[in-house]
Amino acid sequence: MNYWLMKSEPDVFGIEDLKNRPDQTEPWDGVRNYQARNMLRDQMQPGDLAFFYHSNCKEPGIVGIMEIVRTGLPDPTQFDPDSDYYDPKSDPANPRWYLVEVRFQRQFRRTITLAELKSHPELAELPTVRKGNRLSVHPVSPAQWEFILGLE
DNA sequence: GCCAACGTTGGC
DNA sequence: GCCAACGTTGGC
Numbered sequence: 328m329n330y331w332l333m334k335s336e337p338d339v340f341g342i343e344d345l346k347n348r349p350d351q352t353e354p355w356d357g358v359r360n361y362q363a364r365n366m367l368r369d370q371m372q373p374g375d376l377a378f379f380y381h382s383n384c385k386e387p388g389i390v391g392i393m394e395i396v397r398t399g400l401p402d403p404t405q406f407d408p409d410s411d412y413y414d415p416k417s418d419p420a421n422p423r424w425y426l427v428e429v430r431f432q433r434q435f436r437r438t439i440t441l442a443e444l445k446s447h448p449e450l451a452e453l454p455t456v457r458k459g460n461r462l463s464v465h466p467v468s469p470a471q472w473e474f475i476l477g478l479e
Numbered sequence: 480g481c482c483a484a485c486g487t488t489g490g491c
Numbered sequence: 492g493c494c495a496a497c498g499t500t501g502g503c
Binding site: 334359382387461463 | 487488489490
């Protein structure tokens with residue numbers, strides 16, 4: 328059982344959108360970074376939990392928790408010429424990009440902002456607060472996970 | 480295999 | 492909208 332943090336732009340897909348899905352479940356598509364892909368494909372397990380992080384918005388930060396329900400699925404958007412995530416170089420016989428399916432678990436009472444995350448020395452090693460880190464998916468240690476839960 | 484040019488991310 | 496940081500591409 329592992330912990331993760333996954334970023335999404337709320338203007339594109341925010342936690343409200345996940346909560347409002349009929350089954351509160353969504354394929355987490357569009358990851359186009361090899362490091363993040365490797366984690367999605369090789370390390371994530373059903374039952375893992377992930378923080379939902381809102382990026383590139385007015386108040387970036389962690390807004391809730393979701394559960395990883397299915398893993399190791401080829402991302403269909405890579406084969407769709409009409410998709411923003413289309414990748415003409417990906418071979419259907421050997422897909423380049425993968426996704427996991429996530430399910431809404433709960434929304435925090437408030438956003439735990441990036442500024443707040445940065446203010447705690449206990450979180451100095453959290454990739455999201457490290458300078459220059461842009462990974463949209465990354466692991467969270469059990470200690471970091473518990474600490475962040477305590478901030479809510 | 481190097482590296483310049485270009486593209487993307489994402490905070491501010 | 493700016494721009495720093497980082498990733499990818501492609502010529503050589």
